[in-house]
Amino acid sequence: MLIYVVAVVILATSQHCLAGSCNGGIAIPWNGEIECICPPHKQGKYCVEDVPGVEICNSSWPEIQNACASNPCYGGECINLFGGNYKCFCKSGITGARCSEGTHCFTCQSMNRINTTCAIFDNAPHLRNLNFHSAVLKQKKSRADCTGNWGIQYSEGILWTASGCRGTFCINFNETVVRDCNDQLDGNVLITTMDDTVFQTQCLNGWLVFAKRFDGSVDFYRNWEDYKSGFGDVDGEYFLGFNHILSVLKHGSYQLRIELTTWPDQGSVTKYAEYSTLDLAGESEQFRITVSGYSGTAGDSMWYNNNMKFSTRDQDHDTRSSGNCATQRLGAWWHKSCTYAHLYGPYMSSSRCDVRLKCMYWHRWPQRIGSPDNYAYSFREMRMMIRRV
Numbered sequence: 001m002l003i004y005v006v007a008v009v010i011l012a013t014s015q016h017c018l019a020g021s022c023n024g025g026i027a028i029p030w031n032g033e034i035e036c037i038c039p040p041h042k043q044g045k046y047c048v049e050d051v052p053g054v055e056i057c058n059s060s061w062p063e064i065q066n067a068c069a070s071n072p073c074y075g076g077e078c079i080n081l082f083g084g085n086y087k088c089f090c091k092s093g094i095t096g097a098r099c100s101e102g103t104h105c106f107t108c109q110s111m112n113r114i115n116t117t118c119a120i121f122d123n124a125p126h127l128r129n130l131n132f133h134s135a136v137l138k139q140k141k142s143r144a145d146c147t148g149n150w151g152i153q154y155s156e157g158i159l160w161t162a163s164g165c166r167g168t169f170c171i172n173f174n175e176t177v178v179r180d181c182n183d184q185l186d187g188n189v190l191i192t193t194m195d196d197t198v199f200q201t202q203c204l205n206g207w208l209v210f211a212k213r214f215d216g217s218v219d220f221y222r223n224w225e226d227y228k229s230g231f232g233d234v235d236g237e238y239f240l241g242f243n244h245i246l247s248v249l250k251h252g253s254y255q256l257r258i259e260l261t262t263w264p265d266q267g268s269v270t271k272y273a274e275y276s277t278l279d280l281a282g283e284s285e286q287f288r289i290t291v292s293g294y295s296g297t298a299g300d301s302m303w304y305n306n307n308m309k310f311s312t313r314d315q316d317h318d319t320r321s322s323g324n325c326a327t328q329r330l331g332a333w334w335h336k337s338c339t340y341a342h343l344y345g346p347y348m349s350s351s352r353c354d355v356r357l358k359c360m361y362w363h364r365w366p367q368r369i370g371s372p373d374n375y376a377y378s379f380r381e382m383r384m385m386i387r388r389v
Contacts, residue, residue: 024038034046074175097192102174103170110165118159138168142164149162178191184206186202189203201240208386210245211240211384216348216349220239220345221330229241255389258385259298260365271296272297277293278290290307300364311325331344331346342360
């Protein structure tokens with residue numbers, strides 16, 4: 001599989017948009033047609049649709065990240081897009097967001113008096129991780145009657161033929177699409193949503209983890225675009241990104257679960273806050289969060305921030321009359337004026353906040369564990385997760 005990195009030349013002034021057959025995007029010839037990589041303010045096959053809430057000529061391209069490094073395109077070529085996304089260009093006869101559905105044909109032949117086996121995966125290694133559906137003899141190349149004289153052992157990647165059976169064989173395959181973490185084993189999983197958004201995340205006990213912190217290796221004091229597209233690494237600390245979270249939430253009704261772990265000075269205890277209903281609005285409403293139905297052991301610190309918009313250091317959507325809570329407390333969140341929970345605040349190397357209110361705190365913990373109060377206690381670990389109900 002080939003991996004491409006798209007390079008774009010951006011004009012120096014914001015008064016001009018890129019020109020071309022993709023309406024300001026990048027045109028890539030593929031299979032006799034043009035595939036378009038759209039700029040941030042455009043969408044659709046030929047980038048002719050406006051993205052709501054984004055100015056046409058005054059938008060910037062997010063940073064290119066090597067999303068193709070995980071080899072996400074089974075039967076095609078991967079192109080890195082902007083903001084950590086990618087697009088798969090499929091070979092002829094293969095379809096799907098990850099080029100994971102189609103037909104693979106190959107020639108297998110035996111001599112007149114010899115049975116033989118032919119490799120299926122040699123020229124199509126992507127088939128190893130896909131589902132086998134059916135196999136047909138497309139074209140017989142000998143006088144021998146091949147009916148019943150051949151068969152496939154797909155798990156081993158071989159097709160065997162009896163003596164004299166020669167022809168072109170085709171197998172049909174596709175990928176089991178994983179929409180969320182329901183019924184999935186713990187660990188990393190590749191999610192493909194209904195709108196063909198593809199990304200990797202972690203599953204834990206049927207919950208999809210969209211935010212995780214445990215050692216401070218990833219800076220969460222980020223701008224709006226970072227929180228929209230996501231950052232970090234699923235094998236370490238990360239935030240999945242609102243675009244990906246919203247893509248999952250389209251599949252149905254979801255719960256929210258927050259897990260917090262104390263430092264050894266409080267026994268390394270893990271407690272949770274669970275909300276039976278969760279609603280997350282789109283960017284036009286600044287990712288407003290609505291939760292209800294609290295249960296758990298950690299206390300309800302989300303009640304104060306319920307129905308609030310998200311704020312970052314560069315976008316202030318809190319209700320405070322002066323200043324930006326995200327800059328005052330050094331952390332993005334669904335700030336009101338400002339917040340009882342601050343799980344994206346600065347990570348501390350111990351339980352004590354360097355500065356009260358500027359750390360990873362959860363005010364309504366059932367016991368007072370900070371001094372002078374729980375605004376001064378910074379947790380060691382946190383996870384935020386969703387699960388379909």
